[in-house]
Amino acid sequence: MSDTELRSLGGVIVATALPYRADAAAPAGLAVDYDAYAEHCRWLVASGCRGVGPNGSLGEYSALTDEERRRVARTAVEAVGGDGVVVAGVHGPGSHQAKHWAEIAAEDGADGVLCLPPTLYRANPAEVVAHYEAVASAGLPVMVYNNPIDTKVDLSPALLGEIAQIDGVVAVKEFSGDVRRVLEIKETAPGLEVVAGADDVVLESLLMGATGWFAGFPNVFPAASARLYELATAGKLAEARALYEPLVAAFRWDSRTEFVQAIKLGMDQVGRYGGPCRPPRGPLTAAQRAAVTADMDRAIAALRDEAA
DSSP states (O other): OOHHHHHOOOEEEEEOOOOEEEOTTSGGGEEEOHHHHHHHHHHHHHTTOOEEETTSTTTTGGGSOHHHHHHHHHHHHHHHGGGSEEEEEOOOSSHHHHHHHHHHHHHTTOSEEEEOSOSSSOOOHHHHHHHHHHHHTTSSOEEEEEOHHHHSOOOOHHHHHHHTTSTTEEEEEEOSSOTHHHHHHHHHOTTSEEEEOOGGGHHHHHHTTOOEEEESGGGTOHHHHHHHHHHHHTTOHHHHHHHHTTTHHHHGGGGSTTHHHHHHHHHHHTTSOOOOOOTTOOOOOHHHHHHHHHHHHHHHHHHHHHHO
């Protein structure tokens, strides 16, 4: 892999869900199942995805001990080896914590990092830029993460134009849901890769020029997701729409509060292991389970019909 390819964080990179096993001595009675996680990472890459993203929100990083968080990222690196890229989540309340996790990611062999703005404080633009300068100083390619819903900090196209000037910042995971931003970011920060962050607008984002998808539901449908990405980036709109439209109702759960529980339930439905979440995430309500199951059933049936 060339240096240019390595520093690119495009393609389908899966924000990996994290499996637990019952253990009364572990936090909340749930221990990380590292062997199952390694197998899951290998399966995603073998199914056509470019890589994995440990320790994101979907990976419940904020519910992990420091030791668990580091071991999860190491497990991903060891599992995929040279077959895929690993973009580790390094989110933290402040720049010193995020920089610490970025330095550890570099030590442990990650290919890049994904980083939110400060997670517990509504930082101003100058503070946001300083935050990313600190993270980039660890030396790995940085994908900044715009999730104004959760962080209350909006990495606007104008602010991204400033952030893109930081050496080492190569991409933005765009989760605002506003697909108009893809072209605006490309105008204000032409050297920055735009990566679709919300599964339920991925086709729209890719058609507007996004070069990657940092994804949730490929935990459930990795091969179909990789195919969707290939069709969209090749401009095969009719085929891409035919694949996307039956899946998008399930994909909408990626943008809801219960996205971790929903994706794990989807994994269970297709015969993978999703399992429970650690607090503060509790189980889905009966109504939510029924809704996720129905949306997933339609997606599974459509993929089955396509394969027939």
